[in-house]
Amino acid sequence: MRIRHHRAFSLLYVGLCWLLWVNCVRCSQDTSSAWPDVTVVEQNAIRSERDIQNTITVDQLPYVGVNLRAILFNDESNQENIDTNTATSLNGTDYLDNFSSLLNQGIGSFILDIENKSNTWYILGTDLLLSDFLSTLNVFLDESNSSLSANIVLFFLRVHVNMPDDSTEDSVVSFQDILNTTSLNITRKTPLALSKKKKSDKEVATDPMLNITALIENNMNAAYIYRPEDLMEDNNFTMGTNLSVPAIDANATWPTLESFIYGKRKRIIVTELSSVFNQSTSPYFFPNSILHFDQQNTTLDCPNSQEQFRNISTIKWRILESQFDTTNIKQYMKCGLSPIVTNPYSIGNITKITPLLKSGMIWSWGPNEPRLSNSRLLMGKDSMQAYNCAMLKYIAADGSTSWVVDNCYAARPMLCKNKYDPFQWALSEEKHKYFTFYNGKDSDICPDNYTFSLPITQLEQRSLRLYLEESEVTNLNIWINLNSIAVSNCWLIGNRGVACPYQRSVSKRNFVSMLVPVVVISAFLLVCVLYLSLISVPIHDNRKNWRRVVNKISKSEMEGVPS
Numbered sequence: 001m002r003i004r005h006h007r008a009f010s011l012l013y014v015g016l017c018w019l020l021w022v023n024c025v026r027c028s029q030d031t032s033s034a035w036p037d038v039t040v041v042e043q044n045a046i047r048s049e050r051d052i053q054n055t056i057t058v059d060q061l062p063y064v065g066v067n068l069r070a071i072l073f074n075d076e077s078n079q080e081n082i083d084t085n086t087a088t089s090l091n092g093t094d095y096l097d098n099f100s101s102l103l104n105q106g107i108g109s110f111i112l113d114i115e116n117k118s119n120t121w122y123i124l125g126t127d128l129l130l131s132d133f134l135s136t137l138n139v140f141l142d143e144s145n146s147s148l149s150a151n152i153v154l155f156f157l158r159v160h161v162n163m164p165d166d167s168t169e170d171s172v173v174s175f176q177d178i179l180n181t182t183s184l185n186i187t188r189k190t191p192l193a194l195s196k197k198k199k200s201d202k203e204v205a206t207d208p209m210l211n212i213t214a215l216i217e218n219n220m221n222a223a224y225i226y227r228p229e230d231l232m233e234d235n236n237f238t239m240g241t242n243l244s245v246p247a248i249d250a251n252a253t254w255p256t257l258e259s260f261i262y263g264k265r266k267r268i269i270v271t272e273l274s275s276v277f278n279q280s281t282s283p284y285f286f287p288n289s290i291l292h293f294d295q296q297n298t299t300l301d302c303p304n305s306q307e308q309f310r311n312i313s314t315i316k317w318r319i320l321e322s323q324f325d326t327t328n329i330k331q332y333m334k335c336g337l338s339p340i341v342t343n344p345y346s347i348g349n350i351t352k353i354t355p356l357l358k359s360g361m362i363w364s365w366g367p368n369e370p371r372l373s374n375s376r377l378l379m380g381k382d383s384m385q386a387y388n389c390a391m392l393k394y395i396a397a398d399g400s401t402s403w404v405v406d407n408c409y410a411a412r413p414m415l416c417k418n419k420y421d422p423f424q425w426a427l428s429e430e431k432h433k434y435f436t437f438y439n440g441k442d443s444d445i446c447p448d449n450y451t452f453s454l455p456i457t458q459l460e461q462r463s464l465r466l467y468l469e470e471s472e473v474t475n476l477n478i479w480i481n482l483n484s485i486a487v488s489n490c491w492l493i494g495n496r497g498v499a500c501p502y503q504r505s506v507s508k509r510n511f512v513s514m515l516v517p518v519v520v521i522s523a524f525l526l527v528c529v530l531y532l533s534l535i536s537v538p539i540h541d542n543r544k545n546w547r548r549v550v551n552k553i554s555k556s557e558m559e560g561v562p563s
Helices: 006-028 040-052 075-084 093-105 130-143 169-179 199-206 212-219 228-234 245-251 257-263 306-312 328-334 350-361 375-381 434-438 458-470 508-534 543-555
Strands: 065-067 109-117 120-123 153-160 268-272 285-287 292-295 318-322 338-341 387-395 400-407 415-418 425-427 450-452 476-483
Touching: 040 350, 075 093, 093 130, 093 350, 109 338, 120 130, 130 153, 130 212, 228 285, 306 458, 328 338, 328 350, 328 458, 338 350, 387 458, 400 458, 400 476, 415 476, 425 458, 434 476
Parallel strands: 065 109, 065 338, 109 153, 153 268, 268 285, 292 318, 318 338
Antiparallel strands: 109 120, 387 400, 387 476, 415 425, 415 450
């Protein structure tokens, strides 16, 4: 007699299923589990803030950033990595994982310090190669490159040139000349004017690892980078041999967010804060003269009048590098500045920076907003409920303003913005339900030359707060032009004619990374099933012995019914 080996097959099946489940869980988890997850509510808030700013030029957008030297790549982190003494801490993987987590938290800018060691570019004070850092950055750009998740990243680069202690001023200039003899992927050997030159200097001239452009092109998708040449082409400037920096600073118009991400398919702008490289060294770097860059304290006054609002909005790239807390970071952003955090952290406590970053990133919505809603469920309970509309909540006591999700059927004043001046506001004379606008009946809502709108930058929100303070109104709830009526939790400006552009999908790269392990293990499982179905294990019966045991037991049994 032969029977199938079902028990062995069952154990194998259970084991493979367990491995499959573990693998899927690992694929779905972030590489750095210590970082808190960005909640769905926070994702919706950040995404809605991005989407309402589609018509704003990228130089006027708010960016919350970090100085990586201050918060991560520092001596304290180096010592903690040594004390941890694991493969990932010693080879730089922990560094890169935390940088990747910072990007996933939503930072919009970062400062990176690099230095030359052994004719190679490293992150300052570490043994981490710049090439590895760029590869990690590129992975994030690839994985987030969808209409649902794409954002703009500002990359600020500080270059530190290491020279021997006995170097002269001429040798420093000579080294900079060497750095500036590269063009695209070609490193040329150029004769130098100095009569006396060390052998090591000659070797530097031919080392491709100092070619910053080659590093970028070999470790990143350079198509993500918005270049000075792109800006000149957008403004119909003529591209010559030398970059006319003053002309760009004064006259160039930067693209809007919508054009930058969805039209040009760009993601990143690189600016050198130092002045080591020139335009021929890397065509990807903007000079620092395009920025209004302050450190520690800002040189710009916080606007308090219509004229001051208009003046500050003409200044491009308003950056402040300093230490912040959860309160003043909001105040600086309301004044139109983009903060770069320099608070001291290390790899051991870097996750504590999360509340500070989120305080700056979500500048519009109130706490735990926009709350998740399902209009169909609410409508099923009460036909006069639809929590899919945004109102601005103003509290007169402290002058605070925040956005809150509310019932679209509630009657409230409606916020009106001047068509020609984004810092002039008015309120509708009468209260209206949100559906008055949504159904296209908005001709009489706002005064002449005003339209139903909302503040789309921190400066506009500040100007609105000042308007409400001057109007001496009490606590007030005001409808703003933002709703998720068409699709719950997809926040849009406009009426029923505007469709949600998002679908529940994953990027092609993420989909493949999730699917491949499942397919491989499933195929292996199928092969095992087929193999076991063809193999049987012989089981020898022992009927004679079994019959003998049965007969022996039967003899001890009594016949008949006991008396």
